[in-house]
Amino acid sequence: MPSEITHGTLLKIAVPIMLSNVTEPLIGVVNTAVVGQLPNPALIGGVSVGGMIFAFLFWGFGFLRLSTSGLSAQATGAGDSQGVTLVLGRSLVLGLAIGLALLILAPVTGPFAIGLIGGSDAVKDAAQSYFNWRILAAPAALANFALLGWFVGQGRSVPAFLVQFFLNATNMAVSAALVLGAHKGIAGVGIAAAVAEYAGLGFGLLLAARRVNRLGGWPSLSSLLNFTALKPLLAANADIMVRTLCLLFAFAWYTSRGARMGDTIIAANTVLMNLFYVSAYLIDGFAYAAEALVGQSIGARDKLRYARALRLGTGWALGFGGLAAVAFYGFGPKLIALMSVDEGVRAAAQDFLGWAALTPLLGAACFLFDGIFTGALATREMRNMMMAALALYLPLSMLLERGFGNHGLWAGLCFFFLARSLLFAWRLPAVQARAFA
Numbered sequence: 001m002p003s004e005i006t007h008g009t010l011l012k013i014a015v016p017i018m019l020s021n022v023t024e025p026l027i028g029v030v031n032t033a034v035v036g037q038l039p040n041p042a043l044i045g046g047v048s049v050g051g052m053i054f055a056f057l058f059w060g061f062g063f064l065r066l067s068t069s070g071l072s073a074q075a076t077g078a079g080d081s082q083g084v085t086l087v088l089g090r091s092l093v094l095g096l097a098i099g100l101a102l103l104i105l106a107p108v109t110g111p112f113a114i115g116l117i118g119g120s121d122a123v124k125d126a127a128q129s130y131f132n133w134r135i136l137a138a139p140a141a142l143a144n145f146a147l148l149g150w151f152v153g154q155g156r157s158v159p160a161f162l163v164q165f166f167l168n169a170t171n172m173a174v175s176a177a178l179v180l181g182a183h184k185g186i187a188g189v190g191i192a193a194a195v196a197e198y199a200g201l202g203f204g205l206l207l208a209a210r211r212v213n214r215l216g217g218w219p220s221l222s223s224l225l226n227f228t229a230l231k232p233l234l235a236a237n238a239d240i241m242v243r244t245l246c247l248l249f250a251f252a253w254y255t256s257r258g259a260r261m262g263d264t265i266i267a268a269n270t271v272l273m274n275l276f277y278v279s280a281y282l283i284d285g286f287a288y289a290a291e292a293l294v295g296q297s298i299g300a301r302d303k304l305r306y307a308r309a310l311r312l313g314t315g316w317a318l319g320f321g322g323l324a325a326v327a328f329y330g331f332g333p334k335l336i337a338l339m340s341v342d343e344g345v346r347a348a349a350q351d352f353l354g355w356a357a358l359t360p361l362l363g364a365a366c367f368l369f370d371g372i373f374t375g376a377l378a379t380r381e382m383r384n385m386m387m388a389a390l391a392l393y394l395p396l397s398m399l400l401e402r403g404f405g406n407h408g409l410w411a412g413l414c415f416f417f418l419a420r421s422l423l424f425a426w427r428l429p430a431v432q433a434r435a436f437a
Contacts, residue, residue: 004305004308005293005305005308005309005312007312007316009155009293010286010293010309010313010316011289011316012157013152013155013157013285013288013289013293014157014288014289014316015157015285016157016158016161016285017157017160017284017285017288017289018281018282018284019161019165020160020161020164020165021164021282021284022278022281022282034176034179034180034189035047035179035186035189037179037180038179038185040126042120042122042123042125042126043126043185046122046123046124046125046126046127046129046130046186047126047186047189049114049123049126049127050126050127050130050134050190053113053127053131054131054134055248056113056248057109057113057138058138058141058142059244059248060241060248061095061098061142061145061241062145062240062244063237063238063239063240063243063244064091064094064095064098064142064145064146064149064237065146065148065149066236066240066291066374066379067091067149067233067236067237067240067374067377068088068091068146068149068150068153068233069148069150069152069153069288069295069374069375070153070236070291070374070375070376070379071091071153071232071233071377072084072149072152072153072154073152073153073154073155073291073292073293073294073295073296073298073299074153074295074296074298074299075087075153075299076153076154076155076299077295077296078300079300080299081215081216082215084150084154084215085212085215085216085217085218085219086219087150087153087233088146088147088150088212089218089224090224091146091150091233092143092147093224093225094146094233094234094237095139095142095143095144095145095146096139096142096143098138098142099138099139099140099141099142099143102135102138103135103136103138106131106132106135106138110128110131110132111128113131114128114131126186129185129186129187129190130186130187130189130190131190132187133187133190133191133193133194134190134193134194137193137194137196137197137198140198140200141197143201144163144167144200144201144204147160147201147205147208148160148164148204150208151163151207152288152291152292153292153295154211154292155293155296156211157289157292159207159208159211162203162207163200163203163204163207164200166199166200166203167196167199167200167203168196170192170195170199171192171193171195172192174191174192174195175188175189177192178191178192179192232377235379236377236379239379239380240374240379240382240383242383242386243379243382243383243386243387246383246387246389246390250389250390250393250416253394253397254269254397254412254413255269257401258406258409261405261406261409264342264344264345264348265348265406267342267345268348268349268351268406269409271336271349272353272356273356275328275332275335275356276328276356276360276363279321279359279360279363280360280363282320282324283317283321283324283360283364283367286316286320286364286367286368287367287368287370288371289316289371290309290310290313290317290371290375291372291374291375292375293305293312293375294306294309294310294371294372294375294376295374296375297309297375298375298376298435301436303436306435306436310372313368313371313372314368317364317367318364318365318368320364321360321361321362321363321364321365322361322364324360324364325357325358325359325360325361326357328357328359329353329354332349332350333353336349336350336353348406352406352407352410355407355410355411355413355414356410358414359413359414359417362414362418362421365421366420366421369420369424369428370382372424372428373424373431376431376435378431378434378435381427381430381431385423385424386420388419388423389416389419389420389423392415392416392419393416393419396412396415397409397412397413397416400415
């Protein structure tokens with residue numbers, strides 16, 4: 001753990017994460033591009049439906065990254081080398097177990113989810129083919145969440161970057177090779193995702209093993225499976241799972257309500273949300289840095305270090321969010337034109353650009369608080385504040401949409417970000433007091 005937190009300390013964690021995060025949206029771009037070379041438009045729909053299913057299925061268990069990050073950060077700050085390795089081992093066991101359960105349930109969950117989303121028979125068949133292959137990656141995908149959180153919690157973002165970059169690059173390369181070279185069709189995209197997850201897991205375990213050896217070696221199996229010691233991990237994961245499902249539901253609600261307004265509105269909203277997602281991936285690097293630095297400071301019982309982490313994290317996250325908002329608004333018309341050739345979609349997207357430009361700034365505060373509360377292992381507060389924000393957002397969104405249409409829908413989403421930030425800010429003093437009691 002560095003002796004003093006500086007701007008360089010924070011950026012050393014945040015920048016590699018930001019670089020690895022920007023490769024994430026490229027996977028969808030490459031998959032769409034390679035499938036788009038095939039003379040069957042239903043295949044693109046199959047990739048879209050399948051990707052939506054796995055966004056919910058895998059990221060619904062994204063709590064593994066957050067809980068592992070918070071626990072490893074506090075163990076690092078406390079100088080507990082064995083605790084650091086135990087966090088990794090237990091998180092890997094839990095991730096692999098959940099992944100195997102998803103494999104067992106796949107014959108039921110796949111057809112159910114595809115039927116729920118709907119589409120033509122051709123799109124459903126393509127989505128089922130994609131699902132059948134990609135679901136094989138479940139154990140590796142969840143284990144990779146654990147690895148990523150473990151590296152981030154220790155402030156070791158370069159290994160985290162290398163694993164994520166290797167995984168995403170492998171995915172894109174294998175997808176292009178199987179679809180365009182070996183003519184495997186949409187199955188090739190699913191196979192590529194599975195191959196990439198296992199390749200990333202193997203590479204990540206090699207890097208982790210080197211670190212574990214420096215920390216004193218792997219713990220015994222009996223200590224890994226100690227149920228009493230597992231309780232904090234299980235409790236944190238349960239809280240964060242509820243929080244994540246609430247967040248996913250909020251975005252699903254926004255998407256579904258926009259879809260009811262017609263093809264032009266849903267297309268315009270999708271274009272604008274893609275811009276938000278890119279900015280969110282970048283800003284999230286500062287949230288990762290806050291997780292590590294806050295958790296380490298609490299583990300070390302160092303209030304001054306903790307306060308410094310909060311000040312620097314807040315400054316960088318809000319500053320970058322504000323810069324992204326200005327860029328969003330200034331370059332928005334050109335970016336909209338690049339993503340859609342339809343004049344109606346372009347005009348609609350520019351009508352709502354002002355609302356959309358607020359989202360990086362409002363979202364930056366939410367992401368930062370997520371990082372702070374994760375580092376403090378305040379998972380119960382994360383769950384409760386997210387549930388409260390969702391309960392406020394849904395009725396207000398309906399009222400605003402009824403009165404102002406899509407403008408009201410965007411205003412409701414901005415309110416959701418603002419409500420999350422205010423609720424987190426309200427609970428932060430109590431979390432701080434408990435952390436340093």
